[in-house]
Amino acid sequence: MKPTDIANPDYFHKVVDCQWACPAHTPVPEYIRLIAHGRYSDAYMINWKSNVFPGILGRTCDRPCEPACRRSRVEDENLVKGKKEPVAICRLKRVAADYKDDDDINTKMPKAAAKNGKRVACIGGGPASLTVARDLAVIGYEIVIYDQDPKLGGFIRTQIPHFRLPESVIDEEVGYIIGIGNIEFRHQRVDSMKAVLAEGYDAVFVGSGAPRGRDLDVPGRKEAAANIHIGLDWLSSVSFGHITKVGRRVIVLGGGNTAMDCCRTARRLGGEDVKVIVRSGFEEMKASPWEKEDAMGEDIPILNMLVPKEVTHKNGKITGVTFEKVKAEYDAKGRRTLVPSGEPDQHHECDDVLVAIGQENAFPWIEKDSGIEFDKWGLPKLNEKTFGSSHPKVFFGGDAAFGPKNIIWAAAHGHDAAISIHKMLIGENPEQRPAPGVNVASQKMGIHEWSYDNAPTIDHRFKVPHRAKKEALKDIMAEVELGFDPALAVKEAQRCLNCDVQTVFTGKLCIECDACVDICPMDCITFTDNGEEKELRTRLVAPAMNPTQDLYIGNDLKTGRVMVKDEDVCLHCGLCAERCPTGAWDMRKYYMEMTQAEHACRKQ
Amino acid sequence: MTYIAKPRLHHPSLVKNKAGYTRRDYEGAVSTLCAGCGHDSISAAIIQASYELDVLPHQIAKLSGIGCSSKAPTYFLGASHGFNTVHGRMPSVMTGANLANKNLVYMGVSGDGDSASIGLGQFAHIMRRGINMTYIVMNNGVYGLTKGQFSATADKGSISKKGVANSDEPIDLVSLAILMGATFVGRSFSGDKHQLVPLIKAAMAHKGAAFLDVISPCVAFNNHPGSTKSYDYVREHNEALNRIDFIESREEITASYDPGTLTTVRQHDGSLLRLRKLGEDYDPSDKVAAMKRVQEGMQEGEVVTGLLYVDPSPKDLHHHLNTVDAALNTLGDAELCPGPEALDRINASLR
Numbered sequence: 001m002k003p004t005d006i007a008n009p010d011y012f013h014k015v016v017d018c019q020w021a022c023p024a025h026t027p028v029p030e031y032i033r034l035i036a037h038g039r040y041s042d043a044y045m046i047n048w049k050s051n052v053f054p055g056i057l058g059r060t061c062d063r064p065c066e067p068a069c070r071r072s073r074v075e076d077e078n079l080v081k082g083k084k085e086p087v088a089i090c091r092l093k094r095v096a097a098d099y100k101d102d103d104d105i106n107t108k109m110p111k112a113a114a115k116n117g118k119r120v121a122c123i124g125g126g127p128a129s130l131t132v133a134r135d136l137a138v139i140g141y142e143i144v145i146y147d148q149d150p151k152l153g154g155f156i157r158t159q160i161p162h163f164r165l166p167e168s169v170i171d172e173e174v175g176y177i178i179g180i181g182n183i184e185f186r187h188q189r190v191d192s193m194k195a196v197l198a199e200g201y202d203a204v205f206v207g208s209g210a211p212r213g214r215d216l217d218v219p220g221r222k223e224a225a226a227n228i229h230i231g232l233d234w235l236s237s238v239s240f241g242h243i244t245k246v247g248r249r250v251i252v253l254g255g256g257n258t259a260m261d262c263c264r265t266a267r268r269l270g271g272e273d274v275k276v277i278v279r280s281g282f283e284e285m286k287a288s289p290w291e292k293e294d295a296m297g298e299d300i301p302i303l304n305m306l307v308p309k310e311v312t313h314k315n316g317k318i319t320g321v322t323f324e325k326v327k328a329e330y331d332a333k334g335r336r337t338l339v340p341s342g343e344p345d346q347h348h349e350c351d352d353v354l355v356a357i358g359q360e361n362a363f364p365w366i367e368k369d370s371g372i373e374f375d376k377w378g379l380p381k382l383n384e385k386t387f388g389s390s391h392p393k394v395f396f397g398g399d400a401a402f403g404p405k406n407i408i409w410a411a412a413h414g415h416d417a418a419i420s421i422h423k424m425l426i427g428e429n430p431e432q433r434p435a436p437g438v439n440v441a442s443q444k445m446g447i448h449e450w451s452y453d454n455a456p457t458i459d460h461r462f463k464v465p466h467r468a469k470k471e472a473l474k475d476i477m478a479e480v481e482l483g484f485d486p487a488l489a490v491k492e493a494q495r496c497l498n499c500d501v502q503t504v505f506t507g508k509l510c511i512e513c514d515a516c517v518d519i520c521p522m523d524c525i526t527f528t529d530n531g532e533e534k535e536l537r538t539r540l541v542a543p544a545m546n547p548t549q550d551l552y553i554g555n556d557l558k559t560g561r562v563m564v565k566d567e568d569v570c571l572h573c574g575l576c577a578e579r580c581p582t583g584a585w586d587m588r589k590y591y592m593e594m595t596q597a598e599h600a601c602r603k604q
Numbered sequence: 605m606t607y608i609a610k611p612r613l614h615h616p617s618l619v620k621n622k623a624g625y626t627r628r629d630y631e632g633a634v635s636t637l638c639a640g641c642g643h644d645s646i647s648a649a650i651i652q653a654s655y656e657l658d659v660l661p662h663q664i665a666k667l668s669g670i671g672c673s674s675k676a677p678t679y680f681l682g683a684s685h686g687f688n689t690v691h692g693r694m695p696s697v698m699t700g701a702n703l704a705n706k707n708l709v710y711m712g713v714s715g716d717g718d719s720a721s722i723g724l725g726q727f728a729h730i731m732r733r734g735i736n737m738t739y740i741v742m743n744n745g746v747y748g749l750t751k752g753q754f755s756a757t758a759d760k761g762s763i764s765k766k767g768v769a770n771s772d773e774p775i776d777l778v779s780l781a782i783l784m785g786a787t788f789v790g791r792s793f794s795g796d797k798h799q800l801v802p803l804i805k806a807a808m809a810h811k812g813a814a815f816l817d818v819i820s821p822c823v824a825f826n827n828h829p830g831s832t833k834s835y836d837y838v839r840e841h842n843e844a845l846n847r848i849d850f851i852e853s854r855e856e857i858t859a860s861y862d863p864g865t866l867t868t869v870r871q872h873d874g875s876l877l878r879l880r881k882l883g884e885d886y887d888p889s890d891k892v893a894a895m896k897r898v899q900e901g902m903q904e905g906e907v908v909t910g911l912l913y914v915d916p917s918p919k920d921l922h923h924h925l926n927t928v929d930a931a932l933n934t935l936g937d938a939e940l941c942p943g944p945e946a947l948d949r950i951n952a953s954l955r
Contacts, residue, residue, distance in 0.1 A: 074613050448607045455608040511835045513640040513823065514795060518648035521628075523615045542615040559839060573611055581640025581823045 001533050003555040003562075006504065009438045012590040014550060015567050016500045018089055021068035023412035025436070025594045026050040028065060028089055029500040033452065035095055036493035038486065041104045043096035048176070050594065052131050052411045053156070055169040058094025059481065060160055062257075062288060062406040065089045070499055073546075074522065074569050076458065085461035087495045088484075095489040097169070105176075112181035116140035118202040118425050123190050126154020127407045128207030128398025130177050131414025135597040136421065137182045144201070148189040149240075152178070155209055155399075156407060158236035159258070161265050162477050193366040193394075203393050203421045206366075206380075207414070210399035214358040216253065220311030224318035224353075228311065231262045231356030238265055238476075247351025249273040251321055253308060254356035255285035260295045262354040267298050268476040276302045277321075277348065279338060281328060294480070298469065307338065309345060311353070320349040359404050379403060386420040386430040387413060395420055418597040434595035443501055443587045444577070450587060452498050454574040462492045498572045502590045505563055507556030509584035516576035516585055517541060522569045525576060530562045540564055610634050622658040630654045630661060632682035636675070642794030642820030643673055643742045647680040649797050650711070650740075653804035654681060665701060665708045669694040669723060672749055673715030673742035673820075681711075692723025695730035695739075699921070702735050705931045706922050709808060710737035717747050720756040720775045727777070731784035731813050736920040738807040739786075739815045741777055742794075744822040745833035752825030763830025778912060779898050781815040782891060787918035788814035789894070790911045793838050794821065802848035803911060806877060809851060812918025819907060838907055845886045845897075845910035846879040872917040879911060888914050 004011060014020050018028040027046055034043035047054035066072075069086030077084065118141050122129035125147030133143040151157060152174045157167070177183065190196060196204055213232035215221075221228060227247065231254065237243040250271040252263040255278035266274045276295065278285055282304045285292065296302060306323035313319055323346045326338040361379055366372055371391040373381045380389050380396050387395045397413030399405060420430035443451045465482045466472070472480045484492060517525050523542035530536070533551065537544040544551060544566035554563035577585040610631065618626045630651040635644050654664065661683035668674035670691035677686050685708065689697040698712050712730075719727045719741050730739070745758040752765050756775045763769055781789045788810040792800040800818065807814035819838050821827045827834040832841075846867065869877040869889055879888065888894060894913040901908035928935075 073616070076613055079612070456611045456613055458612055511640065511823070511827070512795060512839075513642065513821070513835060514645045514648070514797070515640045518644050519610065519635075521611045521613060523618075542617050545617070558836065569615055571611055571613060573608065575608070575610065578607075579635075579639045579644070581638065 001530060001536060001551065001553045001562075004550070004552045009436055009592060011550070012440075012502050013436070013592050015502060015570075016590070016592075017068040017070050018065035018087075019500070019592065021064045022051075023064065023409045024051045024415065025412075025592070026065075027500065027591060027593060029496055029498050030591060031096060032087070032089070032092055032493045032496040033498065035092055036453070036490050040096050040099040041101045041108065044100040044105060045108050047093055047096060049596075051408060052134060052177070052414070053127060053173050053407060054093050055097030055173055056156055056165060057407055058090060058092075058097050059165050059169070060156075061090045061093070061408050063090045064408070070497055070569070071495060074497070074571060075460075079458050080460045083460075088461055088464070088492050091464050091481075091484055092489060092492060095484050095486070098483050099486060109176055110138045110180060112137045113140040115142055115182065118142070119144065119200070120203045120205060120421060121146065121196055121199070121201040122205045122207055123196065124154055124206065124208035124398075124400065125149065125152040125185065126207055126209050126398060127156060127410035128400070128414045128417070129154070129205060130174065131411045132205045132207065132397065132418045132421070133183050134177045134180060135415060135418035137177075137180045139422065139598050141182065141422075143183045144186060145183065146186050146188050146190050146196075148187075150187055152185055154207075158239050159232060159261065161235065161261050162239070163264070163268065163472065163475075163480050164261070166477070166479050191365050193370045193372065197370065197393070201393070202425055203395065205417055205421065206389075206394065206396045206400050207398045207410070208363075208400045210359045210361045210404040212360045212362040213258075213355065214360060216308060216311075216353075216355045216357065218308050218310055220313055223316060224311045224313040226316070227318040227351060228353045228355060231258045231354045232359055234354055235261060235265065238269070243269070245270045247271065249350045250275075250352045250354065251348055251350040252276045252354045252356060253321075254278065254358070255280055255287055255302075255304075256356060256358070257287045257291050258359070259354075259356035260287045260291040262356050263295055263300045264298055265476065266352075266354065267300065267473055271352075274300050275348070276300060277306050277308070277323065278302065278304045279307050279326070281305060298473065305338075305341070306346060312347065318350065318353065320347050321353060322347045361400060361403060363400075383431075385416075385433060387417040388420055388424075388430060392424075415594065415596055419595075419600040422597040422600050434600045436595055437593045437599070439591045440502075440588050441591075443574075443589050448578055450501075450574055452501050452587075452589070453494065454498070454501075454572070454587075456497060456571050456573055457494045459491060459495055461495065462488050499570075500590050501572050501574070501587050503552070503565065503570060503572070503574075503576060504586045504588045505552065505554040505565070506584050506586070507554045507563065509582045510554075510557055510563065511582055511584075512557060512559060512561070513581060515579040515581065519575045519579045521573065521575065522571055524566045524568075524570050526564045527557070527559075527561050528564060536564060537566075540566060542566070544568060608634075621655055623660050625655065625661065627651060627655040629683070630681055632677070632679045635679040637672060637679070638748075638824045640823035641672070642744065642818075642822070643676045644679065645794040645797065646740065646742050646800070646818050646820055647676050649794075649800045649804055651680045652797070652801045653808060656801070657805055657808060659709055659808070663708055664711060666711045666713060667694050667698045667701065668713040669715070669718035671715040671718045671747075672744075672822075673713060674718055676742065677713050692718055692721070692726055694718070695723065695726035695735075698737060699730060699733065699735055702737065702921065704933045706736065706927075707931045710735065711808070712737055712739040714739070714741050716741060716743045716745060716755040716757040716777075720777055724756070724775070728780065728784045731781050731786040731815065734785060734787065734813045734918070734920045734924065736811055736922070737813060738804065738810075739813070740804070741815075741817050742820040743777070743817050743833070744820050744826055745831070746822050746826040748822045748825055752822070759832040762832040763828070765825050765828055765831075767830075776898070776902060777815070778817045779895060781817075782895055782898070782913050785813070786815045786913075787812035787915035788911075789913040790815075791817045791819070791907070791909045793819045793842060793907070793909060795835055795839065796842070796844075796909075799844060799847050799909065802851075806848050806851055806911065809875075810914070810918060811873070812915065812920050841905060841907045843901060843906040843908045844882045845884070845908060845912070846882055846888070848911060849878045849880045851875055851877055869914055869916055877911075877914065882910070886910075888912060889916060891915075
């Protein structure tokens with residue numbers, strides 16, 4: 001194998017699994033350390049810069065970072081009773097938002113630069129548009145955001161129940177963006193793209209989401225329409241207070257996070273017998289595991305492998321839904337089909353049905369001749385790098401771009417689209433993306449002292465305290481999760497392995513004494529003859545069985561061998577560097593920040 | 605020294621041996637020796653060997669004298685018996701322990717000062733008595749604890765860190781051990797675990813006096829140009845005669861091998877020691893030839909390593925003394941004080 005090129009920013013970025021997995025590439029270990037130090041405002045600002053909505057995401061993020069977390073690969077099964085768990089990254093983010101010093105934050109927030117004379121319209125007031133607005137307002141653009149709802153936030157405000165995300169948090173974080181200045185909000189539904197373009201904006205960003213809930217198409221649907229609701233619309237009506245109660249017996253169809261929000265909301269509006277019924281198996285459900293857990297914790301059973309067949313009704317009033325029991329069959333390619341299991345149909349009685357079986361994009365307001373092309377699935381044809389559409393001035397992001405994802409993706413898209421818009425408007429090529437900002441610094445303080453807490457703890461993941469169920473179900477506004485308090489937050493933060501403090505190897509200094517090999521608790525380091533990667537992985541001190549994780553190859557050794565480090569399970573404890581007599585190993589903090597529009601034209 | 609303890613977390617592939625322990629269970633406290641010390645590598649090799657041999661940790665006794673090397677037993681086999689004895693007097697204590705309980709696996713850990721200077725007399729006698737043990741000298745050629753004076757094993761002409769050449773002849777512990785009657789003698793290098801770990805395993809399995817001289821560079825005081833015990837020097841001059849590939853018991857002779865690449869030594873208990881030849885033909889069971897080869901190596905400035913001498917049918921102290929089968933410490937009052945009739949019989953036999 002070739003020696004590892006550690007000058008390539010991607011190499012060490014990839015080692016920071018959480019940051020690499022995060023669509024916005026938030027520097028996770030850095031803010032977790034700041035939380036452990038009680039520097040909540042600084043932790044908040046790192047988040048704010050990167051993902052724009054720390055308080056919101058700290059409660060609602062889909063957390064792609066957590067399945068990636070190295071902790072869940074290195075915990076000792078015997079110490080954690082068989083359940084290896086990642087660091088509670090998402091809920092630690094909330095700690096930063098909960099305990100920050102608001103006055104301090106207000107002084108840290110950027111202000112709009114002097115107007116540069118360019119105007120950008122953002123259509124839809126959700127996270128993608130708000131991110132574009134923030135990134136561009138700070139460098140002098142004038143932003144106009146259009147939304148049909150009276151307040152900004154988009155799906156964050158209308159779809160997420162307040163018992164999961166209090167409205168005050170949304171107001172606060174939307175407020176930070178508007179507070180920058182040069183951002184105008186127009187409470188106005190956009191019905192024509194041409195009309196928007198005609199207003200002479202220099203660029204238009206479409207962040208209008210995927211607003212259409214998929215409907216149910218079975219016999220009886222029309223007859224019982226009064227008691228069948230599209231989940232998305234129903235949630236937003238609840239959010240705005242238009243709907244305040246629901247029948248005693250409720251069936252929620254669907255297995256995604258919207259279904260989980262629907263069933264838990266129903267429990268708070270008078271639903272006593274609420275169940276979720278899904279077509280797929282329990283494991284394949286789209287909802288996040290923790291959301292399923294929370295739903296089941298509120299006495300909501302999840303019945304699976306049931307396909308709705310007919311809505312039964314009497315005198316124009318719903319009586320229940322009949323389901324066909326199915327089973328999964330897999331073809332040679334591993335594709336799944338659901339086939340009737342042959343068991344008798346099941347009938348479940350109910351007073352209301354909430355349909356949460358998917359959502360779709362809809363752009364009825366974009367005229368066919370407006371210069372924006374769509375593909376056969378109804379999604380805009382986009383440049384995946386720049387988010388630019390076939391119309392030179394129009395960019396897309398968030399769910400509107402590639403279909404329904406979640407908030408953190410919307411923020412990431414927003415950053416990227418803002419860079420493209422800025423580059424286009426200053427006459428640069430948006431295809432050329434700015435490199436990330438990287439700062440690498442040794443953490444050595446003394447012979448055996450490091451500027452980070454390098455001793456890994458063996459604590460199991462700490463649970464976030466919840467409000468008592470009886471109390472929580474009584475009040476739809478009462479937030480269920482109470483968040484970590486500072487003491488718990490410190491303990492949970494200590495579980496972080498500081499993967500951004502990298503093991504950097506300098507072969508020229510190495511005397512091949514094996515001290516690092518001997519001390520490494522994870523047996524990650526091997527000195528051996530070079531070879532092809534596949535073969536090399538098998539003959540290390542401990543086999544490197546995870547091909548998604550790189551081998552770090554160091555050369556320049558006197559014996560002609562190579563140093564091979566399996567990044568997969570490294571604890572970043574620094575013992576290799578501590579036992580190294582020559583400083584061939586050093587622990588260097590690798591701080592990587594994605595470049596945003598503000599610096600997008602800096603030299604590469 | 606290192607401030608944090610070695611984390612308890614471990615590689616997911618770590619498995620338990622037949623005794624029910626992982627390799628990590630054979631570790632000790634975190635080392636307080638200088639970073640990069642060869643002794644730590646030897647400790648790691650001892651841990652690996654003990655793990656691979658499936659030894660129960662509480663059935664090992666590790667004894668040492670005084671010095672950097674003799675501190676090392678704290679850093680391995682944390683669940684075994686240990687005795688940090690008097691300077692140069694570890695052999696006496698080990699002889700006593702072995703007499704009292706022959707059922708433990710004995711491991712003596714010493715250094716060039718402890719064994720070749722103050723303890724040279726004891727060293728010679730424990731070898732000739734044939735204690736069933738593994739005696740490891742972590743040999744760095746200097747007194748590290750007193751800042752790098754030459755020890756008795758430093759080669760003549762070797763340059764100290766201060767720049768002074770050694771004018772005394774070195775004591776070669778390997779030659780001395782063979783001469784004094786050790787029945788398993790090897791030399792190795794802390795920087796070559798592929799050779800060292802199997803040697804330690806074979807030594808621990810050997811039922812007699814086994815001695816290993818392990819060159820272990822002192823990073824603080826003897827790892828500079830001009831030293832003959834530095835990492836670079838030993839790597840350049842290492843003349844490895846063989847490497848133990850595996851030890852097979854009688855029952856499971858399975859591996860096939862190309863003729864001429866292995867030397868096989870059939871031991872008294874029926875097990876086979878397979879030695880992979882690394883250069884010349886070398887028969888480690890020929891004592892006179894072994895002494896000759898070791899001396900030749902010294903003349904040539906080679907560091908001759910590998911299994912240098914093995915007596916396939918070793919006899920140990922208990923055999924010489926014709927002791928009872930049971931370990932002496934397990935005998936009860938009845939056996940130890942058989943009463944006046946037995947005494948009368950003995951007295952009568954002497955009249």
